[in-house]
Amino acid sequence: GQNIDQPTEMTATEGAIVQINCTYQTSGFNGLFWYQQHAGEAPTFLSYNVLDGLEEKGRFSSFLSRSKGYSYLLLKELQMKDSASYLCAGYYGGATNKLIFGTGTLLAVQP
Amino acid sequence: DAGVIQSPRHEVTEMGQEVTLRCKPISGHDYLFWYRQTMMRGLELLIYFNNNVPIDDSGMPEDRFSAKMPNASFSTLKIQPSEPRDSAVYFCASSFVREGEAFFGQGTRLTVV
Numbered sequence: 644g645q646n647i648d649q650p651t652e653m654t655a656t657e658g659a660i661v662q663i664n665c666t667y668q669t670s671g672f673n674g675l676f677w678y679q680q681h682a683g684e685a686p687t688f689l690s691y692n693v694l695d696g697l698e699e700k701g702r703f704s705s706f707l708s709r710s711k712g713y714s715y716l717l718l719k720e721l722q723m724k725d726s727a728s729y730l731c732a733g734y735y736g737g738a739t740n741k742l743i744f745g746t747g748t749l750l751a752v753q754p
Numbered sequence: 755d756a757g758v759i760q761s762p763r764h765e766v767t768e769m770g771q772e773v774t775l776r777c778k779p780i781s782g783h784d785y786l787f788w789y790r791q792t793m794m795r796g797l798e799l800l801i802y803f804n805n806n807v808p809i810d811d812s813g814m815p816e817d818r819f820s821a822k823m824p825n826a827s828f829s830t831l832k833i834q835p836s837e838p839r840d841s842a843v844y845f846c847a848s849s850f851v852r853e854g855e856a857f858f859g860q861g862t863r864l865t866v867v
């Protein structure tokens with residue numbers, strides 16, 4: 644399969660920086676998505692990485708290392724509203740041809 | 755566009771009953787996906803359509819589940835008969851291209867008692 648692994652829960656302080664890691668199986672891998680999901684709401688798109696390296700988008704950045712099967716989402720200047728679940732998802736082509744989601748990392752931002 | 759629209763938002767039904775979930779994708783999106791989300795298993799892809807044609811239904815748990823897309827603006831996911839283990843949040847999503855940003859509806863929270 645295409646196991647997508649990420650920590651279940653994380654806690655961080657308002658104003659701080661937090662890094663949420665994600666590992667995935669590299670066979671058949673095309674690219675990696677990050678989605679944000681607030682409790683009781685739909686997932687919303689944050690980023691999509693295909694190439695190695697860091698992509699920055701405001702307070703959020705996403706990193707990908709294809710050779711290592713590793714990605715992270717970096718959140719800076721944390722705000723209370725960033726408390727949510729962050730879903731890592733790998734897109735696999737070929738015979739799989741689908742997006743595989745991890746179970747999500749529940750981030751709690753504390754004052 | 756109002757985004758992906760799902761109905762109902764909440765459904766409570768008795769075991770053995772038929773349940774039909776509905777989805778209206780974003781206009782112009784060629785791909786439609788049905789996902790199921792539970793605490794234990796996270797988001798699982800059940801089935802997806804391209805241009806109204808089912809492409810991959812390998813995620814459909816069993817024959818009790820069926821999905822249709824009669825036209826570009828409407829899809830249904832049906833469970834018959836429903837069982838308590840089907841309780842979950844069911845999301846519909848659509849995208850312009852296969853490997854593109856998926857826009858999710860607000861989901862249907864299904865409880866089977």
